[in-house]
Amino acid sequence: MQKLTATAVKQAKTKSKAYKLSDGGSLYLLVNSKGKYWRYDYRFADKRKTLAIGVYPDVSLKAARDKHQDARENLTNGIDPNTQKQAERAAQKNALANSFEVIALEWLKTRGAKSEGGDKRLNRLLQKDLFPYIGKRPISRITSPDLLKTLRRIENRGAIDTAHRAKQIAGMVFRYAVATGRAERDPSVDLKGALAQPKKTHFKSITEPNEIAPLIVAIQNYQGTPVVMAALKLSPLLFCRPGELRHLEWSEVKFNNTRIELPAEKMKVGEPHIIPLSTQAIEVLKDLHLITGRGKYVFPSARGASRPLSDNGVRTALRTLGYTNEQISPHGFRAMARTVLDEILNFPIDWIEHQLAHSVKDPNGRAYNRTKYLSQRQQMMQTWADYLDGLASGNNNVVPFRSSQHG
Numbered sequence: 001m002q003k004l005t006a007t008a009v010k011q012a013k014t015k016s017k018a019y020k021l022s023d024g025g026s027l028y029l030l031v032n033s034k035g036k037y038w039r040y041d042y043r044f045a046d047k048r049k050t051l052a053i054g055v056y057p058d059v060s061l062k063a064a065r066d067k068h069q070d071a072r073e074n075l076t077n078g079i080d081p082n083t084q085k086q087a088e089r090a091a092q093k094n095a096l097a098n099s100f101e102v103i104a105l106e107w108l109k110t111r112g113a114k115s116e117g118g119d120k121r122l123n124r125l126l127q128k129d130l131f132p133y134i135g136k137r138p139i140s141r142i143t144s145p146d147l148l149k150t151l152r153r154i155e156n157r158g159a160i161d162t163a164h165r166a167k168q169i170a171g172m173v174f175r176y177a178v179a180t181g182r183a184e185r186d187p188s189v190d191l192k193g194a195l196a197q198p199k200k201t202h203f204k205s206i207t208e209p210n211e212i213a214p215l216i217v218a219i220q221n222y223q224g225t226p227v228v229m230a231a232l233k234l235s236p237l238l239f240c241r242p243g244e245l246r247h248l249e250w251s252e253v254k255f256n257n258t259r260i261e262l263p264a265e266k267m268k269v270g271e272p273h274i275i276p277l278s279t280q281a282i283e284v285l286k287d288l289h290l291i292t293g294r295g296k297y298v299f300p301s302a303r304g305a306s307r308p309l310s311d312n313g314v315r316t317a318l319r320t321l322g323y324t325n326e327q328i329s330p331h332g333f334r335a336m337a338r339t340v341l342d343e344i345l346n347f348p349i350d351w352i353e354h355q356l357a358h359s360v361k362d363p364n365g366r367a368y369n370r371t372k373y374l375s376q377r378q379q380m381m382q383t384w385a386d387y388l389d390g391l392a393s394g395n396n397n398v399v400p401f402r403s404s405q406h407g
Contacts, residue, residue, distance in 0.1 A: 003023050003024055004021055004022075004023045004029065004061060005061075006060070006061050006062075008021065009021070009029060009036070009056060009061050010057075012029065012031050012036060013031070014031055014032065014033055014034070014035060014036070015031065015032070015033065016033050017032075018030060018031065018032035018033075019031055019032075020039075023061075023064075023065070023068075025068065025072070026040055026041045026042060027039075027040050027053075027064065027065065027068040028040075028041075029056065029064075035055060035056070036055070036056040036057075037052065037054075037055055037056070038052075038053035038054050038055070038056065038059055038064040038067075038068075039051070039052060039053065040053055040067075040068050040071055040081070042071070042072075042075060042081065044075065044080045044081075045080075049080070049081075049082060051071055051081045051082055051085065053067045053068065053071075054067065071084075098138055098139055098140065098177075098182045099135060099136050099137060099138060099139060100130070100131075100134045100135050100136075100137055100138075100139045100142060100173065101131050101135035101136060103139050103173060103176065103177050103180075103182060104126055104130070104131075104135075104173045106176075107172065107173050107176040108122075108123075108126075110176070122169065125162065125165060125166055125169060126169065129150070129153070129154050129162065129166050130150060130166060130169070130170060133149075133150040133153065134146060134147065134150050139173075139174065139177045139182055139183050140177075140182060140183045140184060142174075142187060143187055144187040144188075144190035144191060146187070147167070147170060147187050147188060147191065148191055148194055150166075151163050151166055151167055151170075151191070151194075151195060154166055155195055155196055160195070160196050160197070160198040161198045163195050163196075164195060164198060167188055167191060167195065168188075170188050171186055171188035171189070174186035174187060174188060205328055205329070205332030205333070205334075205335035205336045205339075206327060206328050206332065206336055207335065207336055207339040207340065209340070209344065209391060209396075212336065212340070212388070212391055213391040213392060213394070215321075215323065215328070216236065216388050216389075216391055216392040217392045218321045218322070218323075219232050219233055219235075219236065219321070220233065220392060222317060222320070222321060224317055224320070225302065226287075226288060226291050226292075227288070227291075227292065227299050227300065227302070227309060227313075228299075228309070228313050228314070228316075228317050229317075230284050230285070230287070230288040230298075230299065231245060231246070231299045231309055231313055231314050231317075232314055232317045232318075233284050234281060234284055234285070235314055235330060235333045236333045236336065236337070236388060237278060237280055237281045237284070237381075237384070237385050237388070238260070238275055238281060239333045239334045239336070239337040239338075239355075239356070240262075240273075240275055240334075240357070241268065241331065241334070241357075242311065242314065242330040242331055243311070244262060244266060244267070244273075245299070245314075246299055246308045246309045246310075246311060246313070247266060247297070247308050248260065248262075248297070248298040248299065248308075249296055249297055249298065250289070250292075250293055250295070250296065250297075250298055251296075253285060253289075253298065255282065255285075255286070258276065258277045258282060258378070259274050259275060259276050259277055259378075260274070260275040260277065261273075261274055262274075262275070267357055268357065269357060269358070271357075273357045274371065274374060274377075275355070275381075276374065276377050276378035276380075276381045276382075277381070278381050278382045278384070278385035278386075279382065279385070280385040280386075280388075280389065281381075281385065285298070292305075297309075299313070311330075314330040315329065315330050318330070334356060337352075337355075337356075337384060338352055338356060340384075340387070341380065341384060344400065345380075345383060345384070345387060345398070345400050345401055346400040346401045347380050347383075347401045348376075348401075350373065351373050351376050351377055351380055352380075354372055354373055354377060355377050355380065355381070380401070383398060383401065386398050
């Protein structure tokens with residue numbers, strides 16, 4: 001009997017009445033009004049049976065012949081091809097149920113929500129850098145070389161820090177799988193030293209007064225949405241972390257006490273923090289309150305008041321003003337304030353470190369509380385705002401703090 005050709009299979013027309021095109025060895029193409037189906041008729045335990053091999057064109061002629069050959073070998077070995085097919089499907093279903101992606105998503109639920117920004121970055125990393133390459137694989141079969149190959153993809157695009165973060169997250173998922181009996185071990189532990197080490201970098205900033213002056217002028221003259229304009233103006237005045245500024249809520253702004261009170265869960269060091277407000281900062285906030293004061297966030301997103309301003313809001317404004325990421329980042333206002341307050345305005349480093357919400361301890365190893373040096377920090381924040389105004393006007397008469405006053 002003449003075997004089928006790929007062309008004959010392709011050109012076979014569907015008809016209202018079903019018909020068969022034989023390829024020999026009881027393998028044939030069943031053609032009906034709905035499509036073309038590969039079938040294999042065989043006998044097992046004195047019973048006539050049919051194995052559904054697949055649908056054309058998803059399963060080509062060559063693939064159908066390969067599956068046909070496997071089925072015939074199973075028969076020779078006393079195995080029913082349909083029973084084998086069911087076992088393979090069950091194994092595949094079990095593998096998918098215990099895939100890296102399924103277990104990672106389960107781990108995320110048990111982990112619970114942390115911070116909005118951190119959770120988004122974590123989900124983005126999983127979806128972009130891990131799931132496409134090892135997500136569908138049974139977690140128990142993922143080896144150290146498999147994981148390294150995935151991490152190398154990230155590393156090769158220059159995202160060294162992200163590669164290390166991906167390794168860390170993958171390790172957490174593997175350890176969860178071990179704890180829940182879906183894997184024997186965590187292969188990420190074998191990759192110590194396998195990735196390139198990230199270069200230590202500092203957030204870009206401008207710290208020279210003759211360079212700060214035009215930047216402040218540009219910020220004061222920036223034209224954009226009221227929310228972005230206010231966030232940009234407050235970035236140097238408050239010099240808190242960008243995420244703390246973006247997620248600021250009106251309930252945390254205490255106009256009567258001229259300060260902002262941030263809860264511990266929003267802070268990097270896990271301690272509540274107070275930001276004294278200068279008269280300049282209060283003016284910006286009161287103007288914005290007329291616009292966004294009825295909502296939760298001080299700086300709501302343009303895409304909806306239920307979410308805060310994007311982390312690109314202030315960054316994009318700086319780019320619009322002509323400043324590159326190599327010159328200054330939103331985080332760079334912290335370095336600017338720290339340098340000038342210390343080296344030019346002569347404020348005690350303890351006051352500055354407290355205002356930066358750094359984890360500072362006293363000589364006895366005790367963590368300073370949030371109200372430490374509060375009145376002095378209020379004075380420092382007002383002096384800082386006045387200094388910036390003076391730079392912008394070209395008439396700076398701010399007198400540096402005298403260290404003898406520190407006590």
